[in-house]
Amino acid sequence: MMNHLERIVAAVQHTKPDRVPVTPLSINRSLRVLGYTTRSVLNDSGKMAAAKIAASALFDDDAVVAGTDLFVESECLGSTVEVYEHVPVVVDYVIKELRDLDKLRVPDPATDGRMPVVTQEIRLLKEHFGDTTVVVPVTCGPLTMASQVYGPEQLLIAMIEEPEWVHRLLDLCTETGLAYWKACIDAGAHALVALEPLSSGTIISPDQYREFVGPYCKRLFDLANEHGRVPVNHVCGDTEPVLDQMASLGAPILQLDYPINMGTAKQMVGDTVCIAGNLNPIEYMLYATPTEIYWACRDIIGQAAAGSGFILGAGCDLNPRTPTENILAMVQAAKDAVYRDDLSIEFVQDSYLPLDVKPPRFPA
């Protein structure tokens, strides 16, 4: 049997994993395994690592996510971030006018804000797990970081009215991301996720993605690749209009949200990248039953797992109230799906099939 890291690597390389890999995206949710809230451990590397280790043992999934949120970088740049139980939020954007941009400087990951907290968490996780599982921090993509420095709607307007200033801001955010990514790499991260919710196809157009997202994310991905680490490109919402662009940026894993049909994504980009996802984190993972989740995951596996290059997971970060039974149902669906030598899938059992209930089916 493969260990977690070997299983993910096989999926990324489109070779044969022993069974479908699974990463439910239990980021803040993992903290609850030891009874912590995000706010209570935000500056405590030891508690964060302990909770992630306990969650890994409980869920038995294939990756451990370091960090708690995507506000670390913008907080270092000077925005004021507050955490309400588990949701960090910017309560004051550091720049009110784009011309104030010159007042900002690229943070030092060794000393500034929560960057040292997360990199220390990575070290602790790497020390505990070695190369048995994937240690992967979540970080903020450049466009989303820019929105946390200036305001999301203000930024979108500026993309039309003052594009040259937006590019200058994006350059600073990318430099910030590069410094943070290098520190995470030095701390031992196997992979790094760039979270880019603002670049969702639900919000911006493919042309905007091409101009304001792709070139900047690519610089982050290039850095990870140069150091032999795996960059992961995550965009929330409907990304089908930009899927081809996302696949061309050098990140071998695209982590996709629930609006995408994984079969369609597999057809579009599955030959070149590994796709991960994409069960609805709220309507299913938070509110559905374990049986419903198990069978919905099997539907997704059926759409996209054959041929390797697939990781089962939620479409986005799980809510901290997500029931443990639901996460375990997702993991079980992956464990029940083994790869044959021809990289087709065989379901070895129906763990969540009550004898008196027909398996539920859901629209894609």
Add this chain to the structure above:
Amino acid sequence: MSSLRASLRRRLAVVVEGGRESASYVGSGGQPSVGAGSFPPILVVGGFLGSGKTTFLLGFAHWLTDRGRRIGILVNEAGAVDVDGVVLAAEGHRVQELFGGCACCSLVGDLRPAVEALRDWGAELLLVEPSGMADLARLAGLLGSRVAVVAIVDVPRLGVIARAAPRLVGAGVARADLVLLNKMDIASDDDRNAAGRWLDEVAPDCPRREVSADTGVPDQVWEEVLRLLD
């Protein structure tokens, strides 16, 4: 029944002990059932930053106050109602904040508990003002069947906004039950005509009304909004 078949019926028991979770397999059992529950009628007020949705929401809240309605207000931007929220609370309403800049991901998971809290407080009607970045269709879907959406359109700035976030703004208006073309007091004829053409394209069947929230919304528009919740 074979032992294999029995094993297929296994279920998980999750135990929380001393704040720490653990899990073990147990025999088959019933499935948990989690539903949206029953909520009071909900009005979602959507619109881009600066469109006037907070002004509209506060105006509607005051109009309802004058008619003796007990309302709950849910906002998801820090400081969105600010002092006005205090005023509303003093008038007997409850204002609850739901934080987060982007209403995707885990934030929407907190939506139902927040609405349930306002329902349990005794709200007859709920007014929800999401962030301008919210996916209105998804939010409305999570809130059950007694939901109406009013989209506020900033007519003078629509040309820029529709280019800045084309899919977001277009999808929000397409989900709306009523579109309010706001700031008509300062809109030019060109602005009005351009807004009309844009709406003909993205939401041709949605009723639309011209207003100026700053200078006062006519009673018949408030009444029309209220009828959406019947």
